[in-house]
Amino acid sequence: APPSRSTARPKAASMAGEESSVATLAAALDWEVERAEDVCHELARRAWFLRALPARGDGSSAGSAYGFTHALYQRAFQNRVVPSERRRLHARIGAHLESIHRAHPGEVALRLAIHFEEAGDRDRAAQYRELVGFVSMQRFDHEEAVRSLRRALAHLDAEPGIADAELRRARLYLTLALALTHPHGFAHPQVMEAFERAEQHAIAAGAQRERVRALLGISSVHLGAGDPRSALPVVERQLEVVTAQPSALWFY
Numbered sequence: 001a002p003p004s005r006s007t008a009r010p011k012a013a014s015m016a017g018e019e020s021s022v023a024t025l026a027a028a029l030d031w032e033v034e035r036a037e038d039v040c041h042e043l044a045r046r047a048w049f050l051r052a053l054p055a056r057g058d059g060s061s062a063g064s065a066y067g068f069t070h071a072l073y074q075r076a077f078q079n080r081v082v083p084s085e086r087r088r089l090h091a092r093i094g095a096h097l098e099s100i101h102r103a104h105p106g107e108v109a110l111r112l113a114i115h116f117e118e119a120g121d122r123d124r125a126a127q128y129r130e131l132v133g134f135v136s137m138q139r140f141d142h143e144e145a146v147r148s149l150r151r152a153l154a155h156l157d158a159e160p161g162i163a164d165a166e167l168r169r170a171r172l173y174l175t176l177a178l179a180l181t182h183p184h185g186f187a188h189p190q191v192m193e194a195f196e197r198a199e200q201h202a203i204a205a206g207a208q209r210e211r212v213r214a215l216l217g218i219s220s221v222h223l224g225a226g227d228p229r230s231a232l233p234v235v236e237r238q239l240e241v242v243t244a245q246p247s248a249l250w251f252y
Helices: 004-016 020-028 033-045 071-077 083-100 103-120 122-138 142-158 165-184 189-205 208-224 228-244
Strands: 019-021 052-054 066-068
Touching: 019 020, 020 033, 020 052, 020 066, 020 083, 033 052, 033 066, 103 122, 103 142, 122 142, 122 165, 142 165, 165 189, 165 208, 189 208, 208 228
Parallel strands: none
Antiparallel strands: 019 066, 052 066
16 A cells, blocks of 8 residues: 555645646645655556656646546545645645736636635635636637626625625626626626626725616616616716716726
8 A cells, every 4th residue: 555644645636636737736735846746756656546647838837747547536535635624725726826827817717716616715716706707708608607707706795804895796797797698688687687786786886987887788788678768767877977977987
């Protein structure tokens, strides 16, 4: 049987995924990269749980990478990680990936969101779920966009005291409204609800630009539904906001 001191590494690897770089695993374990490399190499050499992979070129590591020899090993080690250790490992892995992908976080937004969700860091989980939603819309994957944006909102709602939560909610609902137009059409009640929620949170945040955007969306939904009479008072509210704060119109 493999030495017990080596099981820490597969347990960390099970949190990182089926495949992971040595640098990511070293960050999870708070080890030097050389130490993690030595342990991984020995486990792979003996075919204990791990196998060596080609060096990764995705920015996650300048060196080696390893993967489990079978998905069942990953699952087994995941089951052996107690909740407190699980949160700690996910937090370290997320922080490491965040630091090396700082220039282009959208490339790993979903991985970051999942790691911070598992770490219990709802603030950063919401941040990266929002980014997943934005990236998904760019890829025309509106179903994933809606799902991730709703999860971002759920994280903000579940954690009191997150900085700028009302402003972030307003912006999330604005993006959600646009994502919902693709499967449902612009005049759908869910689109209207998202714009209305966006206005409510914009008012709470004192965010006039976001409020103008929400009002524009609400009036557009009324017009799209062939109801100009309901759109008129919304347009009047929009004009009141812009008259009081002309800069609110420059939201692009």
